[in-house]
Amino acid sequence: xxxxxxxxxxxxxxxxxxxxxxxxxxxxxxxxxxxxxxxxxxxxxxxxxxxxxxxxxxxxxxxxxxxxxxxxxxxxxxxxxxxxxxxxxxxxxxxxxxxxxxxxxxxxxxxxxxxxxxxxxxxxxxxxxxxxxxxxxxxxxxxxxxxxxxxxxxxxxxxxxxxxxxxxxxxxxxxxxxxxxxxxxxxxxxxxxxxxxxxxxxxxxxxxxxxxxxxxxxxxxxxxxxxxxxxxxxxxxxxxxxxxxxxxxxxxxxxxxxxxxxxxxxxxxxxxxxxxxxxxxxxxxxxxxxxxxxxxxxxxxxxxxxxxxxxxxxxxxxxxxxxxxxxxxxxxxxxxxxx
Amino acid sequence: xxxxxxxxxxxxxxxxxxxxxxxxxxxxxxxxxxxxxxxxxxxxxxxxxxxxxxxxxxxxxxxxxxxxxxxxxxxxxxxxxxxxxxxxxxxxxxxxxxxxxxxxxxxxxxxxxxxxxxxxxxxxxxxxxxxxxxxxxxxxxxxxxxxxxxxxxxxxxxxxxxxxxxxxxxxxxxxxxxxxxxxxxxxxxxxxxxxxxxxxxxxxxxxxxxxxxxxxxxxxxxxxxxxxxxxxxxxxxxxxxxxxxxxxxxxxxxxxxxxxxxxxxxxxxxxxxxxxxxxxxxxxxxxxxxxxxxxxxxxxxxxxxxxxxxxxxxxxxxxxxxxxxxxxxxxxxxxxxxxxxxxxxxxxxxxxxxxxxxxxxxxxxxxxxxxxxxxxxxxxxxxxxxxxxxxxxxxxxxxxxxxxxxxxxxxxxxxxxxxxxxxxxxxxxxxxxxxxxxxxxxxxxxxxxxxxxxxxxxxxxxxxxxxxxxxxxxxxxxxxxxxxxxxxxxxxxxxxxxxxxxxxxxxxxxxxxxxxxxxxxxxxxxxxxx
Numbered sequence: 001x002x003x004x005x006x007x008x009x010x011x012x013x014x015x016x017x018x019x020x021x022x023x024x025x026x027x028x029x030x031x032x033x034x035x036x037x038x039x040x041x042x043x044x045x046x047x048x049x050x051x052x053x054x055x056x057x058x059x060x061x062x063x064x065x066x067x068x069x070x071x072x073x074x075x076x077x078x079x080x081x082x083x084x085x086x087x088x089x090x091x092x093x094x095x096x097x098x099x100x101x102x103x104x105x106x107x108x109x110x111x112x113x114x115x116x117x118x119x120x121x122x123x124x125x126x127x128x129x130x131x132x133x134x135x136x137x138x139x140x141x142x143x144x145x146x147x148x149x150x151x152x153x154x155x156x157x158x159x160x161x162x163x164x165x166x167x168x169x170x171x172x173x174x175x176x177x178x179x180x181x182x183x184x185x186x187x188x189x190x191x192x193x194x195x196x197x198x199x200x201x202x203x204x205x206x207x208x209x210x211x212x213x214x215x216x217x218x219x220x221x222x223x224x225x226x227x228x229x230x231x232x233x234x235x236x237x238x239x240x241x242x243x244x245x246x247x248x249x250x251x252x253x254x255x256x257x258x259x260x261x262x263x264x265x266x267x268x269x270x271x272x273x274x275x276x277x278x279x280x281x282x283x284x285x286x287x288x289x290x291x292x293x294x295x296x297x298x299x300x301x302x303x304x305x306x307x308x309x310x311x312x313x314x315x316x317x318x319x320x321x322x323x324x325x326x327x328x329x330x331x332x333x334x335x336x337x338x339x
Numbered sequence: 340x341x342x343x344x345x346x347x348x349x350x351x352x353x354x355x356x357x358x359x360x361x362x363x364x365x366x367x368x369x370x371x372x373x374x375x376x377x378x379x380x381x382x383x384x385x386x387x388x389x390x391x392x393x394x395x396x397x398x399x400x401x402x403x404x405x406x407x408x409x410x411x412x413x414x415x416x417x418x419x420x421x422x423x424x425x426x427x428x429x430x431x432x433x434x435x436x437x438x439x440x441x442x443x444x445x446x447x448x449x450x451x452x453x454x455x456x457x458x459x460x461x462x463x464x465x466x467x468x469x470x471x472x473x474x475x476x477x478x479x480x481x482x483x484x485x486x487x488x489x490x491x492x493x494x495x496x497x498x499x500x501x502x503x504x505x506x507x508x509x510x511x512x513x514x515x516x517x518x519x520x521x522x523x524x525x526x527x528x529x530x531x532x533x534x535x536x537x538x539x540x541x542x543x544x545x546x547x548x549x550x551x552x553x554x555x556x557x558x559x560x561x562x563x564x565x566x567x568x569x570x571x572x573x574x575x576x577x578x579x580x581x582x583x584x585x586x587x588x589x590x591x592x593x594x595x596x597x598x599x600x601x602x603x604x605x606x607x608x609x610x611x612x613x614x615x616x617x618x619x620x621x622x623x624x625x626x627x628x629x630x631x632x633x634x635x636x637x638x639x640x641x642x643x644x645x646x647x648x649x650x651x652x653x654x655x656x657x658x659x660x661x662x663x664x665x666x667x668x669x670x671x672x673x674x675x676x677x678x679x680x681x682x683x684x685x686x687x688x689x690x691x692x693x694x695x696x697x698x699x700x701x702x703x704x705x706x707x708x709x710x711x712x713x714x715x716x717x718x719x720x721x722x723x724x725x726x727x728x729x730x731x732x733x734x735x736x737x738x739x740x741x742x743x744x745x746x747x748x749x750x751x752x753x754x755x756x757x758x759x760x761x762x763x764x765x766x767x768x769x770x771x772x773x774x775x776x777x778x779x780x781x782x783x784x785x786x787x788x789x790x791x792x793x794x795x796x797x798x799x800x801x802x803x804x805x806x807x808x809x810x811x812x813x814x815x816x817x818x819x820x821x822x823x824x825x826x827x828x829x830x831x832x833x834x835x836x837x838x839x840x841x842x843x844x845x846x847x848x849x850x851x852x853x854x855x856x857x858x859x860x861x862x863x864x865x866x867x868x869x
Contacts, residue, residue: 210731213723216716220709227668227706228720228775229692287711 033281033333034293041300048307055310062188068302069178069191070095070254072295074273075280076202077128077246079294080212080239082277085219085286086135086142088240089270090127090149091247096266097153098123098251103166103261106174113173120255121248127153128244132237154266161263168259178256191253195295198249203291211238219286275322276301279329300325366429368393368558369414369445369527374423376409383409384582387423391527391558396549398561398573398590402602402653402855404820406582407562411529414560415447416440427527446520447529454512454519456505461487463504464519490522495551510541517548521557528552529560534568535655546572564653566595566859580604599859603822603851620644622680623814624696624783626665629674634660635838638674642783642814647805649829649849650818652858657838658818659701662785665816666698667691668706678783692721694783697776699769701788701818707772708760715742715756717771721779745774749804766797773804784808785816790824802828822851836860 048055074091081088102120105111111119127149134145168174178191206212214235217225226232250269255261280297282289301322308318369391376384384406391397399407412418414425416437425432427443434440440447454463461484462469470486472479487500496514504512513533520528530549534542549559549572561573569576569590576593578585578601585601622641629638635657642648650658663669665676667688676683678694685691691698700706709717719726719742726738742756749770753763760771769789776784789805790798805828809815819825825832832849834842834857842857 204732208732208735210723210727210733213716213733216712217709217720220711221705223706224709225720227666227688227698227700229689229779230720231687231689287709 033329034290034296036332037280037293037296037300037329041296041303044300044303044307048303048310051307052310055307058187060306060310062192064299064302064306065192065195066178066189066257067306068298069189069195070250070257071269071272071276071301072195072298073198073246073250073253074269075276075294075298076198076291077243078270078273079202079277079280079282079289079291080206080215081142081243082274082282082284083206083215083219083286083289084236084239085222085284086236086239087146087274087284088131088243089143089146090131090153091243091250091273092266092269092271093150093154093157094124094127094244094247094266095251095254095269096261096263097127097157097160098248099255099261100157100161100166100263102252102255103168104160106168106171107166113171116171117177117252120252121245124246124248124251125241125244128241128247129237131244132240135240136233136236150267150270157263157266161261163263165263166261168255168261175256175259178253189257191257194249194253198246199291199295202246205242206289206291211235211242215239216287219283219288221287272301272322273298275326278326281329281333283333284330297329366426367391368395368428370424370426370429371410372424372426374410374413374425375421376413376418377421382582384413384420386583387579388584388587389560389577390587391560393526393558394553394556395574396553396559396561396572398563398569398576399579400563400566400569400576400598400602401579402822404581405579405602407579408531409582410579411447411531411560411562414440414445414527414529416445441523444524444526445529446523446525446527447531448513448516448520448533449531454504454515457503459501459503460498460507460515461500463515464490464500464522487518490518494518494521494548496548508541510537510544513537513541513545514548521552525557527558527560529562531562532564532655533561534563534565542568564655564859566598569598570595578602596856599855600852603855620646620812620814623678624665625677625680626661627675627677629661629664629671629676631660631664631669631672631838633838635664635671638835638838638840640833640840640843642816643830644814645809645812646830647809647815647817647828649825649832650816650835651822651825651832651854652835654820655837656835656858658835659787660838661835662698662787662816662818665691665783665785666696668698692779692781695779695781696783696785697721697779697781698785699772699776699787699789701791703765703768703772703792708768710759710761712760713757714746714751714753714760714763714771715739717760718742718745718756718774718778721775725779741778742774745778749774749777750800764797765793766800769793769797769801770804782812783814783816785818787818788820789817790819790821798824822854826850826854834858 054060074095078088078091098120101123102116105119106113106116131146131149134140135142176190178189180190181187182190182193206215214225214230217228217230218232218235222232276297277289277294278284278297279300280290280293280295282293304321304325305318308321309315367390371387371389374384374387375382387406387410389399389410399410401407409418413420414434416434416439419435425434432443434443434445455466458466464487465483470479470482471477484500491498491500496518498511498514504515507515533545537545553559563569573590575587575589576598577587578598580602585604588598620643623644624642627639630636638657638661640648652658660669664671665685667685667690670686676685683694685694704710709720719738722741723733723738726741727733739756746753746756751767751770751774753767760768763771786805790801793801805815805817817825817828826849829849830846832844832846832854833840834844834854836858841860844853
């Protein structure tokens with residue numbers, strides 16, 4: 001018994017009547033959430049631009065981008081986690097711990113700038129690795145494991161810093177990491193460029209790498225992924241470690257922007273990052289999501305925050321509005337899935 | 340339809356159950372006439388007849404899929420019948436929900452326990468109807484425990500109602516289930532495979548309890564795969580086959596081989612299996628002494644190259660458990676596995692995949708497919724690593740070509756590899772998972788119920804594929820509860836019963852009778868003489 005005629009059936013697969021329509025319609029359907037998110041970003045920008053003429057100035061827009069950078073970087077990493085149907089609550093305080101460690105290395109131990117920066121990123125990676133190990137090996141549910149890590153990282157940041165902010169005034173060039181103008185003649189802080197560069201890297205990892213593909217597989221059906229021979233444990237650890245790297249980078253960028261490591265800061269960033277991911281169309285049930293969506297989601301969070309502030313609406317209202325945006329975004333996703 | 344057989348001995352003693360309403364003269368406790376029930380694509384029951392007298396243990400037997408469970412679900416109010424009449428004490432009733440069933444005095448003890456391990460025995464028995472205190476807001480624990488203690492005293496059960504159910508042995512949990520069923524003043528008790536998890540002495544205790552209930556006037560419907568124990572416990576036996584009523588026998592007159600032949604029925608004309616030539620290739624996989632506590636005992640067999648090895652047995656015989664060990668999903672406590680003569684250790688599905696053993700689960704949606712993802716993604720799930728460069732980046736073009744090649748070779752019908760796999764038919768989904776393992780270059784393929792939920796035409800296609808793969812030198816294990824399918828496809832048949840291999844038959848000597856005989860050779864009650 002020989003193989004059936006490959007060419008014949010293959011043509012049937014490719015040249016079926018809906019062969020051309022099928023994929024492109026599917027593509028639209030699958031990208032709908034991102035399209036919607038992007039459309040609502042445009043609407044938001046238009047709304048604030050009309051409401052306040054100062055909104056559309058270059059300095060305000062680059063300010064929005066700068067304030068989005070940290071949330072955005074955190075959100076990029078946690079997109080992978082959420083696609084595996086996990087969650088990451090230690091982002092905010094973990095980021096703070098990374099910033100404090102950078103501060104200790106640069107100001108306390110007087111290590112070179114590069115070492116301090118790498119040390120901060122590695123701190124984040126280590127936090128992620130520990131999260132991954134407790135989730136994949138000890139089988140602690142992600143919510144609990146990262147909640148515990150959130151408290152541990154917060155405590156460690158306070159203990160290591162002696163509860164006092166660490167200032168980088170004596171470290172030449174440290175603020176340049178986030179605030180230098182790299183492109184000549186354009187006043188765009190480097191933190192924004194870091195965000196864009198990381199977006200590109202994350203997009204490639206998610207779309208092209210085994211890590212990205214297996215994240216989708218695990219999030220879609222962990223049992224099936226495992227039975228297919230995918231080493232689910234190993235890849236989960238990798239995903240949380242990757243998220244930790246982004247956490248570390250966010251810590252360094254934040255410290256550079258503030259020219260200090262603030263040990264009491266950090267709580268709340270994780271929720272804003274998760275909000276950005278969800279608004280960007282990544283499903284908390286796992287198996288679905290995109291990096292571009294996350295970037296748009298982070299920009300929406302940044303725009304709402306900035307726009308309300310520029311309209312002199314009290315800060316308390318910002319979180320109410322972001323909460324409503326999350327409800328709307330997720331509800332639209334449910335409507336779409338129901339079809 | 341009247342009962343075709345003479346009556347069994349009348350109930351030993353009149354009912355002492357408080358709730359027993361006086362039946363109309365001569366009317367049986369429960370009578371089913373012409374019961375029919377269909378599900379999309381399947382006629383589960385048609386023209387089923389059953390009569391249960393007060394003070395009788397009435398066994399219902401049949402092969403997997405004969406309709407026993409559906410029938411019980413109708414009585415429990417979980418499903419509603421399409422046609423037919425149910426009478427209790429001669430009065431027609433409509434069982435339109437579980438609550439109605441309860442009110443009519445019908446209680447069912449399911450195969451899977453429904454107890455909550457963290458609650459106490461008493462809390463479990465009276466859940467949802469606890470005695471209240473404090474303006475109805477608080478549970479009156481004292482009264483609750485007294486109710487349970489009274490119930491236990493009545494039934495002669497010696498258990499402390501305050502014990503958490505999780506601390507009980509399986510047999511004790513079974514007793515609690517029975518007590519719970521009887522606490523509704525049940526006059527009709529339905530037991531589905533009650534001894535499946537019990538040891539011999541626990542079974543003996545259970546039987547004593549059942550006899551006490553029978554003597555007190557309760558009607559018991561007893562479903563079991565263990566034909567041996569029916570002799571011991573039942574008064575009459577009703578046989579179902581393919582959703583239809585076959586016969587009712589008085590147990591005293593019933594010979595087990597006769598019962599088996601009624602269950603299996605006339606020989607279905609199986610299509611002659613296309614000759615694959617001498618399939619006696621070298622042994623590829625050898626399993627010795629595989630054991631798992633409570634599930635498998637000393638399971639051993641050989642799988643040859645280019646052969647289809649059928650696995651037959653009733654539900655719970657241990658076939659899927661064996662398969663899950665071979666594919667690394669579960670671990671065995673004992674035993675050795677040899678692949679091409681070399682001992683291998685399979686600690687995870689990743690190990691199995693490395694050894695090129697592929698498993699197609701009976702539950703495709705749960706253990707096979709990533710439903711949100713597209714067809715190509717699902718085909719490549721096991722072999723993506725082969726298409727990645729040193730950086731772990733996937734080379735899309737070769738990966739896509741691989742997916743296309745196997746989609747074409749298995750004739751997977753989809754408009755595009757970018758379609759979500761959930762939109763495909765069952766047969767094509769099955770082929771997607773098969774393509775996944777072929778893309779991984781697996782040469783030992785384990786099919787667990789390969790045609791479950793697949794329509795007839797697609798079944799033929801799967802059969803043809805299995806034949807083709809065996810012809811190409813793949814070694815195939817095929818687990819199936821559809822005996823005709825096993826007999827048609829398999830070169831040899833391994834028959835399992837209660838976690839053990841009870842027989843290995845050549846295609847020539849395997850027929851429905853013989854296989855069913857081996858499949859019911861329960862260890863606890865000895866073999867059945869033929």
